[in-house]
Amino acid sequence: MRYLPNTERDRELMLRAIGVGSVAGLFADIPDEVRFRGRLNLPPALSEPELAAHMKRLAARDADADEYACFLGGGAYDHYIPALVDHVISRSEFYTAYTPYQPEISQGTLQAIFEYQTAICELTGMDVANASIYDGATAVAEAVLMAHATNGRKRIVVSRAVHPDYRQTLKTYVAGMGLEVVEAGLIDGLTNSASLGELITDDTTCVIAQSPNFFGNIEDMAKFAELAHAKGALFVAVVDPISLGLLKPPGEYGADIVCGEGQSLGNPMAFGGPYLGFFATKMELVRRMPGRLVGETVDSRGQRGFVLTLQTREQHIRREKATSNICSNEALCALAALVYLSVMGKRGLKEVAAQSAAKAHYARERIASIPGWSAAFTAPFFKEFVVKAPVDGATVQKHLLTKKILGGTDLGRWYPELKNHLLFAVTEKRSRAEIDALVAALEEVR
Amino acid sequence: MKSLQPLIFELSSPGREAYSLPEQDVPGQANEFIPAEFLRDRDPALPEVSEVDVIRHFTGLSQLNHGVDTGFYPLGSCTMKYNPKINEDVARLGGFANLHPLAPEEVAQGALQLMYEMQQYLAEIAGMDAITLQPAAGAHGELTGLMLIRAYHRKRGELGRTKVIVPDSAHGTNPASAAVNGFQIVQVKSDGRGGVDIEALKQVLGPDVACLMLTNPNTLGLFDENIRLIADLVHQAGGLLYYDGANANAIMGIARPGDAGFDVVHFNLHKTFSTPHGGGGPGSGPVGCKKELAPFLPVPVVARKDSRYFLDYDRPDSIGRVKSFYANFGVVVKAYAYIRAMGPDGLVRASEDAVLNANYLAAKLKEKYHLVYDRLCKHEFVLSADWQKRVTGVRTLDIAKRLLDFGFHPPTVYFPLIVEECLMIEPTETESRETLDAFVAAMLQIADEAAHYPEKVKTAPHTTVVGRLDESRAARQPVLRWRPTAE
Numbered sequence: 001m002r003y004l005p006n007t008e009r010d011r012e013l014m015l016r017a018i019g020v021g022s023v024a025g026l027f028a029d030i031p032d033e034v035r036f037r038g039r040l041n042l043p044p045a046l047s048e049p050e051l052a053a054h055m056k057r058l059a060a061r062d063a064d065a066d067e068y069a070c071f072l073g074g075g076a077y078d079h080y081i082p083a084l085v086d087h088v089i090s091r092s093e094f095y096t097a098y099t100p101y102q103p104e105i106s107q108g109t110l111q112a113i114f115e116y117q118t119a120i121c122e123l124t125g126m127d128v129a130n131a132s133i134y135d136g137a138t139a140v141a142e143a144v145l146m147a148h149a150t151n152g153r154k155r156i157v158v159s160r161a162v163h164p165d166y167r168q169t170l171k172t173y174v175a176g177m178g179l180e181v182v183e184a185g186l187i188d189g190l191t192n193s194a195s196l197g198e199l200i201t202d203d204t205t206c207v208i209a210q211s212p213n214f215f216g217n218i219e220d221m222a223k224f225a226e227l228a229h230a231k232g233a234l235f236v237a238v239v240d241p242i243s244l245g246l247l248k249p250p251g252e253y254g255a256d257i258v259c260g261e262g263q264s265l266g267n268p269m270a271f272g273g274p275y276l277g278f279f280a281t282k283m284e285l286v287r288r289m290p291g292r293l294v295g296e297t298v299d300s301r302g303q304r305g306f307v308l309t310l311q312t313r314e315q316h317i318r319r320e321k322a323t324s325n326i327c328s329n330e331a332l333c334a335l336a337a338l339v340y341l342s343v344m345g346k347r348g349l350k351e352v353a354a355q356s357a358a359k360a361h362y363a364r365e366r367i368a369s370i371p372g373w374s375a376a377f378t379a380p381f382f383k384e385f386v387v388k389a390p391v392d393g394a395t396v397q398k399h400l401l402t403k404k405i406l407g408g409t410d411l412g413r414w415y416p417e418l419k420n421h422l423l424f425a426v427t428e429k430r431s432r433a434e435i436d437a438l439v440a441a442l443e444e445v446r
Numbered sequence: 447m448k449s450l451q452p453l454i455f456e457l458s459s460p461g462r463e464a465y466s467l468p469e470q471d472v473p474g475q476a477n478e479f480i481p482a483e484f485l486r487d488r489d490p491a492l493p494e495v496s497e498v499d500v501i502r503h504f505t506g507l508s509q510l511n512h513g514v515d516t517g518f519y520p521l522g523s524c525t526m527k528y529n530p531k532i533n534e535d536v537a538r539l540g541g542f543a544n545l546h547p548l549a550p551e552e553v554a555q556g557a558l559q560l561m562y563e564m565q566q567y568l569a570e571i572a573g574m575d576a577i578t579l580q581p582a583a584g585a586h587g588e589l590t591g592l593m594l595i596r597a598y599h600r601k602r603g604e605l606g607r608t609k610v611i612v613p614d615s616a617h618g619t620n621p622a623s624a625a626v627n628g629f630q631i632v633q634v635k636s637d638g639r640g641g642v643d644i645e646a647l648k649q650v651l652g653p654d655v656a657c658l659m660l661t662n663p664n665t666l667g668l669f670d671e672n673i674r675l676i677a678d679l680v681h682q683a684g685g686l687l688y689y690d691g692a693n694a695n696a697i698m699g700i701a702r703p704g705d706a707g708f709d710v711v712h713f714n715l716h717k718t719f720s721t722p723h724g725g726g727g728p729g730s731g732p733v734g735c736k737k738e739l740a741p742f743l744p745v746p747v748v749a750r751k752d753s754r755y756f757l758d759y760d761r762p763d764s765i766g767r768v769k770s771f772y773a774n775f776g777v778v779v780k781a782y783a784y785i786r787a788m789g790p791d792g793l794v795r796a797s798e799d800a801v802l803n804a805n806y807l808a809a810k811l812k813e814k815y816h817l818v819y820d821r822l823c824k825h826e827f828v829l830s831a832d833w834q835k836r837v838t839g840v841r842t843l844d845i846a847k848r849l850l851d852f853g854f855h856p857p858t859v860y861f862p863l864i865v866e867e868c869l870m871i872e873p874t875e876t877e878s879r880e881t882l883d884a885f886v887a888a889m890l891q892i893a894d895e896a897a898h899y900p901e902k903v904k905t906a907p908h909t910t911v912v913g914r915l916d917e918s919r920a921a922r923q924p925v926l927r928w929r930p931t932a933e
Contacts, residue, residue, distance in 0.1 A: 001795060001796075003530060003720075003788075003875075003876055004795060004796060004799055006803075006875070010878070010879045011799075014802055014805075014879060017806055017810065018802075018805045018806055020822075023798050026805055029669045029671055029822045031674060034673055034701050040790035041570050041790070042570060042571075042790040042793070043786060045787060045789025046789070048787070051532060051786055052536065055536035055783060056536075058557075059536075061553075061555040062542065062545045062555070062557050063545060063550075065544040065545070066540050072548045072549065073548075075771075076546055084464070084501060088504040088505075088508075092529075093508040093512070094508050094511060095513070095534075095723075097513040097725045099725070099726040100725065101521075101858075102512075102856055103912070104907050104912055105511065106725075107450070107507070107911065107912055109726070111451065115453055115454050117926055117927050118455060119490075129926075129927070134728075135769050137769050137770040138768070163770070165769075166770070168766050169767050169768060169769060169770070172593065172766035172767060172768055173626075175593070175596075175765070175766070176596055177628040178628065218480065245490075246476050246485055246486065247484055247485060247486060248483075248485065248486045269543075269544060269546045270537075270775050271545040271546075271554065271557045271771070271775040272770060272771025273770075273771060273773055274777055275770070286924070293926055295926050296925040296926075297916045297920035298916055299912040299913040299914060299916070301912070304450070309920040309924060311921075315618040315621075316617075316619075316861070319621040319631075320621035320625040320631045321625070325626045327585045328716065328726060328728070329727040330582075330728045331724050331725040331727045342493050344464075345495065347489075348465030348467070350489065351467055353476070355467065357476045357479055358472050359470075361472075361474055361479045362472035362473065362474065380479065382480070394550075397550050401552075
């Protein structure tokens with residue numbers, strides 16, 4: 001077997017050194033009644049060429065977004081990934097390393113995380129960011145656990161315009177903890193701030209809103225922060241990091257915790273993962289923060305260096321008293337995000353955001369002018385929008401596929417009142433010609 | 447040449463750029479669409495650097511790292527085995543990497559088939575009835591598994607099962623996952639042979655116990671010979687048995703958790719199934735369970751009807767979802783490729799060689815180091831540097847740091863907590879006898895140095911780009927980000 005170097009002769013020599021007669025003898029401590037005596041019912045081993053061919057056959061059954069015009073969104077986006085990103089994360093000094101427990105031989109990973117933390121702080125306007133959480137949904141759940149640990153309160157107020165997967169994950173997480181989740185309703189594709197305000201009580205641990213929200217609309221986050229703080233609750237802002245090239249950083253409108261899905265920053269869509277949850281907060285809350293943190297220090301020779309720090313928050317030190325159970329995070333995805341932000345830089349990120357917004361607005365205007373179609377909401381939006389269609393999403397998607405176009409997710413699955421309301425996302429990758437082709441295809445849908 | 451690098455932010459020079467985008471081909475600017483109150487006034491201080499700056503910077507950083515591809519990495523309980531390169535390639539195939547999670551199922555059949563088959567493979571290896579691929583890491587799998595256990599007891603009306611038992615040798619994630627889930631943690635001590643102390647276990651079992659979380663082989667690398675008895679005792683008390691699969695590399699095709707009486711199991715695909723650790727992640731932590739617990743699995747699970755694969759959301763007793771979408775799919779692809787490359791016999795052979803390599807190292811090192819449990823080990827074993835510490839003052843940390851000078855990553859140190867001056871060594875099956883011998887030679891030389899030139903060990907490392915780092919300073923005066931100097 002190509003991954004196993006021990007030959008029969010190696011095995012013999014090693015058994016002799018151990019003083020055991022056979023490999024079977026090495027397993028003599030496993031009681032007979034729990035030994036597996038059969039042969040695993042798995043397909044036979046494949047050679048490398050056979051394996052490559054098999055995997056290509058499977059992949060060929062899927063829609064490679066590079067061969068389609070992708071207008072799908074809803075938490076995963078087809079932004080351009082510069083060539084540099086994959087070259088850097090393919091360096092095996094990065095991807096075959098473990099968590100940097102030995103800083104003297106892990107300065108590459110440690111410094112990269114420090115730089116990533118800085119980039120996230122700059123984007124969000126916050127003091128401190130961790131080394132990543134699993135994804136956007138789990139970052140929101142961890143934000144709630146952190147809020148609860150900070151103020152001990154038991155009610156969570158979340159907008160219904162927050163991504164449905166995030167809300168569902170949050171509910172799953174808190175089911176065992178005796179916390180109550182209440183949802184604020186919608187008006188015109190935005191959080192109903194009056195309803196949100198009424199739900200916030202003296203026992204509210206945090207208020208969660210997303211902007212741009214699940215429909216792509218830009219929320220009045222400053223107002224929600226004010227409502228939360230008036231009752232002493234924390235405000236959790238869920239944001240799209242690409243939008244922060246243009247939109248106000250949450251630190252400026254009073255967010256206490258800022259988190260979200262970082263996939264758009266240089267990570268492929270990969271059928272839903274691996275992604276990364278970014279997570280930032282204020283310095284005064286850092287000791288309640290989940291996940292790894294890298295800090296700057298000096299070495300025995302006086303040089304600058306980096307180490308994992310404030311580890312007394314973490315499970316391997318504190319066990320059941322840790323701020324979170326997270327151990328493995330999404331370090332390589334965070335590295336991809338850092339490389340992406342380094343390549344795009346100050347102006348590139350802004351241009352990605354600006355082009356996505358301009359193209360999304362062009363697309364909505366064109367689609368809304370098709371007879372029978374209309375814009376669902378009037379609120380300002382960023383790169384994603386909802387249109388009301390004369391037919392259901394499945395019919396639309398089926399027709400679009402014949403034109404090699406992906407898009408038009410029907411919101412009825414998550415919001416029964418929004419059946420036949422279709423979600424489209426437009427990134428900087430989409431050309432005017434592709435948008436026009438989408439419009440032409442939608443005109444044909446009956 | 448390896449050298450320390452400035453921060454990418456410190457390379458920034460206004461006006462420099464590394465990106466390129468096509469000209470915008472639609473009309474309009476953002477400030478026409480979005481009211482000014484929502485727009486930022488100040489740009490984030492992201493770097494302004496050229497493409498060459500970026501690649502030199504990150505290449506320079508990478509050279510400061512040690513990875514499996516750089517050299518031996520015997521980090522106990524982390525299973526730092528070789529990461530096959532073909533797996534990296536196939537995960538980047540367009541049909542996998544560029545597949546949107548909300549693409550219609552009819553154009554995601556390859557991905558769904560792969561996930562469906564992976565559920566079956568893992569169920570077979572675990573001896574379980576059903577699998578979810580959704581959890582993003584081992585600890586996330588623990589959390590999910592415990593949620594299943596809670597849901598199972600609740601469904602049966604047993605609301606009083608609020609306690610989770612963990613051995614004192616357990617990974618830190620076990621008690622942390624149970625606590626995050628709202629359980630109370632009861633610790634049970636180990637016996638003289640390194641297994642669960644049966645009498646101590648009996649005393650804590652009762653109608654308030656939800657489950658026992660067990661790693662087997664445990665973090666000492668020892669297979670608990672009483673596993674059947676333990677399973678019977680826990681089940682008789684109405685509790686369930688949770689298998690922490692962090693150490694499953696010792697048992698593939700040799701012992702199946704399901705056959706030993708475990709009810710729920712998680713695997714770490716980034717350990718046992720060869721996917722890379724990425725400097726800390728991404729991982730993937732699929733969870734398996736017996737059929738009694740299957741209704742509670744997170745939604746969606748991948749199912750098949752006739753020849754069509756689909757995402758099944760119609761599961762009324764499900765605990766809900768534990769992350770967005772379906773799984774760390776890109777990681778699952780690599781682990782799937784590994785299982786297909788190894789086949790049923792290859793997996794057995796991998797576990798055999800993992801155990802052979804560990805026992806070989808233990809036999810060679812026990813002359814100069816205290817082998818705490820001198821019996822057959824499985825994929826890993828623990829040494830103590832208590833002999834060295836007592837005689838020469840050289841501690842485990844010093845030995846670990848001295849190993850860096852020999853080009854080896856040190857073993858896991860000071861874990862498990864129940865062994866003083868602990869070194870936990872896991873060579874894995876992908877290392878050759880020659881590599882193991884070189885490691886033995888280094889360890890024996892360090893033992894010799896500790897006896898005769900202890901200062902040399904205590905001041906190590908001597909050859910790395912940075913020396914020992916001041917961790918207490920980092921914690922005392924946290925500097926957690928770079929800040930731009932005022933312009």
